[in-house]
Amino acid sequence: MAPGKTYLDTTDIRPLAARSDLAGVLLILHCWGVIVAAITLFTFWPNLLTALLAILLIGSRQLGLAILMHDAAHNALFKSRRANEWVGTWMCGWPIMADLAAYRHYHLTHHRHTQTDKDPDLALSHGFPTSRASLRRKFIRDLTGQTGIKQLRSQIAMFITLAGDKDAIEAAKDDAAQAFKSNTIHTAFPVFFGIALAISLIGNWWYGIAFWIVPYLTWFQFVLRVRNIAEHGATEMSQDPLRNVRTTRAGPIAKTFIAPYWVNYHLEHHMVMHVPCWRLPQLHTMLIAQGLGDKMNVAPSYRAALSEAGWH
Incomplete structure (x- = not known):
């Protein structure tokens, strides 16, 4: 039984679970629209500030693509499974070198075994709280591209290792390292680098590197880590759905x-x-209306969530 049914009636949940094709289209258009707008801003006002702003916005929207792929993995982005599969794969997953099918398998296991020994995401959260120095080292690796380059190399190595070995590919789906990564890298690579090439053809030769690859290797990796820490870092190792996960309040x-x-x-x-x-x-x-506010694990900000994880 879904944890929510413990606190809410099916009649309350059903309207919330209704999909909307219009909402799905608008979310996809918004995500890609922000990417285009960020590049356009720099094109018309080229300077260091607009370049940095574009990198941050594009990196955040690459995370946005991962989030929308996540919704598609739950068949929640569109009404039809076919639309969720196609858009989640081609417009969300492969552009950031992630595979919808592999992610769905991995992620649903995470839902079934949240914060238990069987949780494939446990490797992302069990080391918290940690020291500020440890978090600083992680953030520096992310923001300087070290994490992204390392993961890119590991994806290439994984593809070479698993090529043609269906059993090994299936086994890799349960590996925590596969979150937002693609086992079908031979398809994901052309899409990822094709986008970079298209950006360069529209702008200057280096645009694709600056405004697709650099955001992916830096800001995307950083916000992906911050999101992972905020969601499960330093939460209870229990099956209490109000305490083994965290909601974080976010301003504009x-x-x-x-x-x-x-x-x-x-x-x-x-x-x-x-x-x-x-x-x-x-x-x-x-959930608040059900009187659960005091029981829910809610951080007032991302700074507060990181503080619980060790960023004092």
Whole structure:
């Protein structure tokens, strides 16, 4: 039984779980629209500030693509499974070198075994709280591209190792390292680098590197880590759905650069995982109305969530 059914009636959940094709289209258009707008801003006002702003916005929207692929993995982005599969794969997953099918397998296992020994995401959260120095080292590796380059190399090595070995590919789906990575890298690579090439053809030769590859190797890796820490870092190792996951309040700046598309409502997502992301604030309100506010693990900000994880 879904954890949310412990606290809410099916009649309350059903309207929230209703998919909307219009909402799905608007979310995809918004995500890619922000990417185009960021590059356009620099093109018309080229300077260091607009270049940095573009990198941050594009990196955050690459996370946005991961979030929308996540919704598609739950068949919550569109009404039809076919639309979720196609858009989640071609417009969300492969552009960031992630594989929808592999991610779905991995992620649903995470939902079934949240914060237990069988949770494939445990490797991302069990080391917290940690020291500020440890977090600083992780953040520096992310922001300087070290994490991204290392993961890119590991994806290439994984593809070479697993090529043609279906059993090994299936086994790799349970590996925590496969979150937002693609086992079909022979397809994902052309899409990822094709986008970079298209950006360069539209602008200057270096645009694709500066405004697709650099954001992917730096800001995307950083906000992906911050999101992982905020969601499960330093939470209870228990099966209590109100305590083994965290929702983080986010203001306009955090929503723009760190937590797009309501990803901060992670406790609510675990309560009813097939609720579309844009309805998670309504689910949050419903849970509060049930008198659960004091019991829910809610951080007032991302700074506060990181503080719980060791960033004092």
